[in-house]
Amino acid sequence: MSQPDARLYGYARVSTTDQHLTVQREALIRAGCTTIREEKITGTTTEGRKELRILMDFVRSGDTLVVTRIDRLARSVGDLQDIVRELKAKGVALKATEQPIDTSTAAGKAFLDMLAVFAEFETSLRQERQLEGIAKAKAAGVYRGRKPSIDAGEIARLRQDGLGPSEIAKKLGIARASVYRALAADDGPAAA
Incomplete structure (x- = not known):
């Protein structure tokens, strides 16, 4: 049961x-949220999600955290369960505007758990499809990966000019280990 000063707090993430937050923001306003925190960051982890952390620290007993869909909150069952546990311990409910989720009801809790499993499954499938696509592209000679960020030719030239690995690394703004790897690849282990 909500308290008289209980509030609805919205969380939007892309x-x-x-990507744009406009659709989520408008849905959260329609749901009655007066405070909405937004961020543009991956949902595959809760690490680095400062706006979510602010909300989690701020909400109080009787409040409700509102999202448009649970995948805006978490993409893994473990992260979602951690968030829900933390909210429950504080006496805070979780609701979704586009899904029948309301952790203040038994049916809402059950539906939340089912959706969490499917959200994690979808993420795993997407990763598998991406890896399959890359493998196919490599086999067809279309995909070559990203361009090297280290110029091995420049490293070799600087080495021939008498610079040591530490000096080369400093001059090029790269790690010394990268210089050693480039030299070893160019001339074998004796070069380093």
Whole structure:
């Protein structure tokens, strides 16, 4: 049962900076949220999600945390369970505007658990499809990976000019280990 000063707090999240939060923000406002925290960060982990942490620290007994869908909150069953446990310990409910989730009811809790399993399954499938696509592209000679960020030719040239690995690393702004790897790849272990 909510307390008289209980409030609805919204949380909106997208994974990349080119995605927009507008649709989520509008849905959370329609749901009655007066405070909405937003961030553009992956949902595959709770690490580094400062806005979520602020909300989790701020909500009090009787409050409700509102999201549009649970995948905005977490992409893994473990993370979602941790969040729900923390909210429950504080006496805070979790609701989703687009899914029949309300942790203040038994049916809402059960549905939340089922959706969490499917959200994690979907993430795993996406990763598998991505790896399969990369393997196919490599086999077809289309995919070559990202371009090297270290210029091995420049490293070799600087080495020929008499610079040591530490000096080369400093000059190019890279790690000394990268210099050693490039030299070893270029001339074998004796070069390093």
